Amino acid sequence: MTAPTVHSARGARAPALAAALALTLLAMMAVSSTAAAKVVWLCQPGYAPDPCNVSLSTTVFSPTLHQLAVTHPAKVRKPAIDCFYVYPTVSDQKTTLANLHIDPEERSIALYQAARYSQYCRVYAPMYRQVTVTALDAGNQESPQELTVPVDDVEHAFAAYLKHDNHGRGFVLIGHSQGSFVLNQLIAKEIDPKPAVRNRLVSAILLGGNVLVKRHRNVGGTFKHIPACRSATELGCVIAYSTFDQTPPADSLFGRTKVAGDQVLCTNPAALSGGAAKVDPIFPSQPFAPGTVIASGIALLKVTQPMASTEWVSEPGAYRAQCSSAGGANVLRVTPLGGAQTPSPSPTPPWGLHLLDAQVELGNLLTVVRGEATAFVARPAAPLAPSARGS
Numbered sequence: 404m405t406a407p408t409v410h411s412a413r414g415a416r417a418p419a420l421a422a423a424l425a426l427t428l429l430a431m432m433a434v435s436s437t438a439a440a441k442v443v444w445l446c447q448p449g450y451a452p453d454p455c456n457v458s459l460s461t462t463v464f465s466p467t468l469h470q471l472a473v474t475h476p477a478k479v480r481k482p483a484i485d486c487f488y489v490y491p492t493v494s495d496q497k498t499t500l501a502n503l504h505i506d507p508e509e510r511s512i513a514l515y516q517a518a519r520y521s522q523y524c525r526v527y528a529p530m531y532r533q534v535t536v537t538a539l540d541a542g543n544q545e546s547p548q549e550l551t552v553p554v555d556d557v558e559h560a561f562a563a564y565l566k567h568d569n570h571g572r573g574f575v576l577i578g579h580s581q582g583s584f585v586l587n588q589l590i591a592k593e594i595d596p597k598p599a600v601r602n603r604l605v606s607a608i609l610l611g612g613n614v615l616v617k618r619h620r621n622v623g624g625t626f627k628h629i630p631a632c633r634s635a636t637e638l639g640c641v642i643a644y645s646t647f648d649q650t651p652p653a654d655s656l657f658g659r660t661k662v663a664g665d666q667v668l669c670t671n672p673a674a675l676s677g678g679a680a681k682v683d684p685i686f687p688s689q690p691f692a693p694g695t696v697i698a699s700g701i702a703l704l705k706v707t708q709p710m711a712s713t714e715w716v717s718e719p720g721a722y723r724a725q726c727s728s729a730g731g732a733n734v735l736r737v738t739p740l741g742g743a744q745t746p747s748p749s750p751t752p753p754w755g756l757h758l759l760d761a762q763v764e765l766g767n768l769l770t771v772v773r774g775e776a777t778a779f780v781a782r783p784a785a786p787l788a789p790s791a792r793g794s
Contacts, residue, residue, distance in 0.1 A: 440503060440532060440556055440559070441503075442529055442559060442560045442563045443503040443505070443529065443530040444527065444528065444529055444530070444560075445490070445505055445509055445510075445513055445528040445529065445530050446488065446513055446517060446518075446526045446527060446528035447527055447528075448525045448526070448527070454509075454510045454511075454513040454514045454517075454518060455488070455513050455514070455517050455518045455520075455521055455526040455528060456518070456521055456526070457514065457518050457521070457714055458713075458714040459475065459476040459477075459478060459519070459521075459522055459714065459715065460473065460474070460475050460476075460713040460714050460715065461473070461474045461475075461476065461685070461713055461714070461715040461716065461717050462688070462709070462711035462712070462713045462715070462716050462717075463716075463717050463718075463719065464709050464716060464717070464718050465718070465721075465741070466718060466720070466721040466739070466740055466741035466742050466743035467741065467742040467743070468707070468709045468718075470709070470711075473713060476522055477522075478521060478522050478523075479522065479523055479776075482523060482524045482525050482776070483572070483573065483776050483779065483780045484523070484524045484525075484572060484573040484574060484575060484605050484772075484775075484776045484779055485524050485525045485526070485527060485564075485568070485569065485572055485573070485574045485575070486517065486520045486521075486524040486525070486526045486527070486574070486575045486576075486577055486772075487527050487528070487561065487564060487574050487575070487576050487577070488513070488516065488517040488520075488526060488527070488528040488576075488577040488578070488582075489528070489529070489531070489557055489576075489577070489578040489582035489583075489585055489586050490509060490512045490513060490516065490517075490528065490533075490578075490579070490582050491512065491516075491578075491579040491580030491581050491582045491583075491611070492533060492534065492535070492536055492539065492580055492581040493508040493509060493511075493512045493533075493536065493695070493697050494506065494508060494509070494533055494535040494536060494537075495508055495535070495536055495537060495695050495696055496535050496537065497535075497537050498535060498537070498538070499534065499535065499537075499538040499545055499549055500532045500533065500534060500535065500538070500545075500549055500552055500553075501531075501532055501533050501535050502532065503530045503531075503532065504530075505530060506692075507692035507695065508691075508692045508695045508697060509530065510692070511691045511692040511695075511697075512691075512697070513528055514687050514689075515686070515687055515691065515761065515762065516577070516579055516761040516762075517577060518687075519685060519715070519765055519769060520575070520577065520769065520772060522769060522773075523769065523772050523773050523776050524575060524772065524776070527564055527568065529556065529557060529560030529561075529564075530556075531552075531553050531556035531557050531560070531585070532552045532553060532556050533553045533581055534549070534550070534553060534581065536696045536697075540696075553581065553585050554585050554588050554589070557585045557586070557589055558589055558592070558593065561589055561593065562593075565600070569603070571603070572603070573603050573604070573605040573638075573776070573779040574603055574604065574605060575605045575606050575607070575608065575772055575775070576589075576590065576604070576606075576607040576608065576609070577607075577608045578607075578608070578609050578610070578612060579610045579611050579612070579760055579761050580610075580611045580612065580757065580760075582612075583609040583610060583611055583612025583614070583643075584612050584613075586607065586609055586612070587609065587612055587614065587625055590607060590625075590626060590629065591625060591626060594629075595626045595627055595628050595629055596627070596628075601628060601629070601639055602639070604629070604638070604639045605638055605639075605772075605775045605776065605779050606632055606637075606638065606639070606640050606641065606642060606771070606772070606775055607629065607640075607641040607642070608641075608642045608643075608768060609641060609642070609643045610643065610644060610645070610760040610761055611645050611646075611657060611757050611760045612643065613645070613657055613658070613659075613660065613667050614626075614641060614643035614667065614668045615660055615662060615665040615666065615667060615668065616630075616631065616665065616666060616668045617664060617665060617666075618664055618665060618666045619666075621633065623665070624662070624665045624666075624668075626641065629641055631643070631668055631670050632670055632675050632771070633670075633675050633676050634675055634676060635675060635770060635771045635773075635774035635775065636774045636775060636777070636778040637675075637775070637778075638775060638778055638779055638782065641668070641670070642670045642672055642675075642768070642771065643667075643668045643669070643670055644668075644669045644670060644671065644672075644726070644734065644735035644760070645657030645658055645667075645669075645734050645735065645755060645757065645760060646724075646734065646735050646737055646755055646756040646757070646759055646760050646763050647727075647732075647734045647735070647736055647737070647748075647755035647756060648736065648737050648738065648739075648745065648746065648755070648756055649748075649752075649755075650727075650729045650730040650732075651729075651730050651732040651734055651752075651753075651755060652730070652752050652753055653730070653731075654753050655730075655732050655734075655752075655753045655754075655755060656753050656754055656755075656757075657732070657734060657754075657755060657757065658732030658733045658734040659731065659732050659733075666733055667732070667733045667734075668733070669726035669727075669733045669734060669735055670726070671724055671725060671726050671735060671764075672764045672767040672768045672770075672771050673724055673764055673767040674724075674725070675771070677726075678725065679723050679724065679725035680723065680724065680725075680767075681719075681720040681722070681723055681724075681740065682720075682721075682722050682723065682724045682737065682763060682764045682766070682767055683717060683718075683719040683720065683764065683765070683766025683767055684717065684718050684719075684721060684722065684759075684762050684763050684764070684765060684766065685715055685716070685717045685762060685765040685766050685769075686708070686715065686716050686717075686762050686765075687714065687715060687716075688708075688710075688711040688712075688713060688714060688715060688716050689714075690708070697758070700749050700750050700758050701749070701758055703747060703749035703750055704746040704747055704749045704756070704758060704759070705746065705747045706744045706746045707744065717766060718743065719766060720740065720741070721739065721740060721741065721743040722737045722738060722739055722740060722743060722763065723737065723738045723740055724736065724737045724738075724763070724764060734755065735763075735764075737756070737763060746759065
């Protein structure tokens with residue numbers, strides 16, 4: 404489980420940033436909607452440049468980073484499903500809310516977290532006026548009106564996608580951190596209560612977003628009708644987890660809730676029915692946008708990226724993962740195998756391995772999406788109702 408090494412001088416401000424992020428994301432869940440901006444696409448099929456449309460060539464390494472092979476996975480020529488991706492907090496713009504300009508950090512995060520899914524789906528990723536890293540670092544000064552903006556932008560983009568691009572196709576929703584919190588609200592409002600749209604949901608992959616279910620159940624909480632995925636062919640379900648490699652501290656940002664009767668959902672993509680399994684991390688070979696705050700956070704993981712000439716590197720079987728409730732937090736606990744590196748929490752222990760959520764089981768997530776795509780094609784499709792197609 405590796406990541407680019409970039410030196411950082413920002414670790415001293417990490418605790419304040421962690422607290423600010425928690426407050427901001429909670430506030431985003433409690434505000435109402437306002438007008439959205441025109442849709443700007445970070446990734447969209449047929450447009451260039453598209454950071455989600457890249458080569459899939461991969462150098463395979465052992466857990467101890469010895470090169471084993473080079474592979475060239477083939478993309479499905481005519482994907483049957485789409486992937487709709489909402490990126491996490493990455494913007495280094497100096498305002499409270501980012502504008503819709505595509506900066507290096509958005510291009511990098513799309514490559515890291517979304518591009519590999521192009522093997523099995525058409526990838527759509529809207530830009531949105533997110534709460535910036537700068538604003539969180541400054542101490543959570545957003546107004547209630549400002550906190551509606553990210554959700555409105557993504558809802559507007561999803562409606563445009565349904566109206567102009569979906570044409571009755573199945574879709575996978577993919578989000579991380581702020582992106583997952585935004586998608587939580589989109590799903591609860593626009594998909595969960597609407598059977599015609601819900602019928603097109605292949606799955607929702609919501610990482611680092613504290614999705615809730617009723618205690619000891621697979622549904623309820625954040626969503627009323629969308630359960631946890633428990634097999635690689637189950638449709639209309641959610642995969643959610645936050646990654647730690649040690650027992651989460653009492654003040655961990657993920658895996659805990661104060662909502663009575665609820666618990667944070669953990670699903671292990673490598674073993675959806677439960678238990679432990681080896682996982683297959685996949686990373687881009689190029690470093691995350693140098694000089695950005697996220698690159699600095701990646702450096703705090705203190706792991707070494709192997710050198711490769713291919714677009715991607717993988718370390719299959721380098722870790723074992725299992726959902727755990729140790730310490731009272733429901734998280735995905737990963738353990739290194741065969742001499743694999745042990746990352747450090749970043750930026751502080753309450754975050755765990757948040758910056759690795761999307762990569763640690765990327766190979767396993769791709770296997771699930773492939774199985775779900777096959778299942779979706781095999782299932783008779785129901786048309787979208789006019790009221791569900793967006794405006």
